[in-house]
Amino acid sequence: MTMDLEGIYTDLHRHPELSFQEHRTAGIVAEHLRALGIDTTEGVGRTGVVGVVSNGVGPTVWLRADMDGLPVEELTGLPYASAARGVNPAGLDVPVMHACGHDMHVTCLLGAIERLVAEKDSWHGTVVAVFQPAEEFGAGSQAMLDDGVLDRFPRPDIVLGQHVTPLPAGTIGVRSGTQMAASDGLTVTMYGRGGHGSRPQATIDPVVMAAATVMRLQTIVSREVDPRDVAVVTVGSIHAGLKNNIISDEAKLEISLRYPTDALRDAVLAKLERVVNAEAAASGATVAPRIVTDHTLPPTINDENATARLVSAFEASFGDGSVIDPGMFTGSEDVSRFARDAGVPLVFWFWGGVDAEAHARALAAGTLETDIPTNHSAYFAPVLQPTLSRGVEALVIAAREFLG
Structure with missing residues (x-):
């Protein structure tokens, strides 16, 4: 049949x-x-x-x-x-x-x-x-x-x-x-210092830190990768906070990276790590971000x-x-x-x-x-x-x- x-x-x-x-x-x-x-x-x-x-x-x-x-x-x-x-x-x-x-x-x-x-x-x-x-x-x-x-x-x-x-x-x-392309899926956790939304001066706001990081990550491909090469940096998910008047302690970014070669992979990962750590430092973070590789595909x-x-x-x-x-x-x-x-x-x-x-x-x-x-x-x-x-x-x- x-x-x-x-x-x-x-x-x-x-x-x-x-x-x-x-x-x-x-x-x-x-x-x-x-x-x-x-x-x-x-x-x-x-x-x-x-x-x-x-x-x-x-x-x-x-x-x-x-x-x-x-x-x-x-x-x-x-x-x-x-x-x-x-x-x-x-x-x-x-x-x-x-x-x-x-x-x-x-x-x-x-x-x-x-x-x-x-x-x-x-x-x-x-x-x-x-x-x-x-x-x-x-x-x-x-x-x-x-x-x-x-x-x-x-x-x-x-x-x-x-x-x-x-x-x-x-x-x-x-x-x-x-x-x-090859790809990596990453979870980046950025650590701030939480507090009341009315007193931002007493906190280190991870939402602002994460927002600046998202924007800066876009320059990796547009300004640091040869236009003749192929690479993708996508922030597919961002999570922070539970209420409008509470500044959270941390923010999480889930990031997808794509590249055709191991050499470009190494370069993009190094640039991402530099950006994440630099934006945390610029925000006055006292705890370094955590970067975890969730999966790697050849x-x-x-x-x-x-x-x-x-x-x-x-x-x-x-x-x-x-x-x-x-x-x-x-x-x-x-x-x-x-x-x-x-x-x-x-x-x-x-x-x-x-x-x-x-x-x-x-x-x-x-x-x-x-x-x-x-x-x-x-x-x-x-x-x-x-x-x-x-x-x-x-x-x-x-x-x-x-x-x-």
């Missing part, structure tokens, strides 16, 4: 789960894999699922999809929109949405595995389907590695993966070399030879003009850890999920940024077709390119 991929997708979209909480999603994945007769293991790296399709002697290809949603309230208005809620690591009740398309990733990998199982007489080797948790934490691949995924299952000869993005549906975007680097092979295979199947070089994305991924730790090539590509006519209209009008929702937006929702069919086909083509 053929899977109802649209039904699976809309169900997953309605029921997103936060990172390391993907229990329902993992159960659905395992159920479908076992229905195909596939050797399936749950609970890898807490909530990950691994399915192994063994088909004689030949290369081992890993196909990876991530499963987690985001703490975003969905505003798409779709009939299958999420109304789910979850509890985040801070213990807060939050809305949950598949705002990054991981539900599409899971569905397409299930569809691709179904196709590969049905076509076992025309290829040989081993396909390992890796359904990874907690990509949004940047921790899921490492959790699976720490749980022995490379030793418990056939080791890869190549790692392949894909990500839906606001390209026209049917388009593949891939490039050799650095496809996605750059996603596509193997040159494997990427060239895959581009040729995609063009042969989908036609000229179907594959573009989208440039380096400043977003980050943790898929490369699998390839890096195994010492094998990686190819990670993007595929479009936007209605092609809507994309063309926005492009002509110069309104792509405002009219086409991107990943992590409350309005992000890929069109069902041809996004689903192209995502399945791309994985099957990629797998077969590197299988016997």
Whole structure:
């Protein structure tokens, strides 16, 4: 019986789960894999699922999809929109949405595995389907590695993966070399001296300290990084105080950094540390700020030879003009850890999920940024077709390119 991929997708979209909480999603994945007769293991790296399709002697290809949603309230208005809620690591009740398309990733990998199982007489080797948790934490691949995924299952000869993005549906975007930036997530705590809001002279105000720091951090990229290089410094969260007439003791900044190379990473981190400490000193802080690295993601680097092979295979199947070089994305991924730790090539590509006519209209009008929702937006929702069919086909083509 053929899977109802649209039904699976809309169900997953309605029921997103936060990172390391993907229990329902993992159960659905395992159920479908076992229905195909596939050797399936749950609970890898807490909530990950691994399915192994063994088909004689030949290369081992890993196909990876991530499963987690985001703490975003969905505003798409779709009939299958999420109304789910979850509890985040801070213990807060939050809305949950598949705002990054991981539900599409899971569905397409299930569809691709179904196709590969049905076509076992025309290829040989081993396909390992890796359904990874907690990509949004940047921790899921490492959790699976720490749980022995490379030793418990056939080791890869190549790692392949894909990500839906606001390209026209049917388009593949891939490039050799650095496809996605490295990143760090930091929490900076700045310490002041609290007191009554009516007597600021008796305090050291961490809100003012934090505000000055936020503004000064913007000069790292605009004034201290070569314009020919790519770097991003984003303060995504700032928290201080509980009441309008109380000056707090501390303020916290959550910061996202992006860069394509280790050298630029070292430079940006050093500049950030200098700015944070200097602004604290300028405010008269008596306690030095605390800078904690919450996560570090390596750059996603596509193997040159494997990427060239895959581009040729995609063009042969989908036609000229179907594959573009989208440039380096400043977003980050943790898929490369699998390839890096195994010492094998990686190819990670993007595929479009936007209605092609809507994309063309926005492009002509110069309104792509405002009219086409991107990943992590409350309005992000890929069109069902041809996004689903192209995502399945791309994985099957990629797998077969590197299988016997």
